[in-house]
Amino acid sequence: GAGVSQTPSNKVTEKGKYVELRCDPISGHTALYWYRQSLGQGPEFLIYFQGTGAADDSGLPNDRFFAVRPEGSVSTLKIQRTERGDSAVYLCASSSGQGGEKLFFGSGTQLSVL
């Protein structure tokens, strides 16, 4: 596609539920990133994929958060047992993976945990 696509754009869930957030990167981009942005803050790094493998998952806050990219294209961020503190905008970005990375972001998924 022309840009990074994220679905859903909004997700409202109840505390304790499981959610999945999807990211479809720019075609041909090998690197994919997940960031989380809280209100009034800059994006905070969560995880980075190069191809199918997670090259750096040091930003995942705890074991309730997990992300996959099984075919090296679409990625899914999974959050188990959601908590109210998980409410934020989850941003996905992709890049060519050629080095000196210029990241291209999607519009994000606004997650609200009630």
Place this chain on the structure above:
Amino acid sequence: QKEVEQDPGPLSVPEGAIVSLNCTYSNSAFQYFMWYRQYSRKGPELLMYTYSSGNKEDGRFTAQVDKSSKYISLFIRDSQPSDSATYLCAMSARTDKLIFGTGTRLQVFP
């Protein structure tokens, strides 16, 4: 102390003004410096990209990096109401993880 510090603003200027946005950082290993613009309910959009020290100009935008002072700037000339947005600085020591500032909210009024 955060790795990247950025004044959150808000910054309010009249149309046509020159705007100066700044970030400081503590990690001397940072080599890649970027400015992103973010409109409300949208993802960040890359504006300027600089490797190492120096200046870069693109239209009304100029980015400056001073690695000796660990200080980066973005200048916007002839500011327009359409420039009203949040401006995020971002930097990286390697090619895999960007560290962002908190963002400065800019409003340009007619």
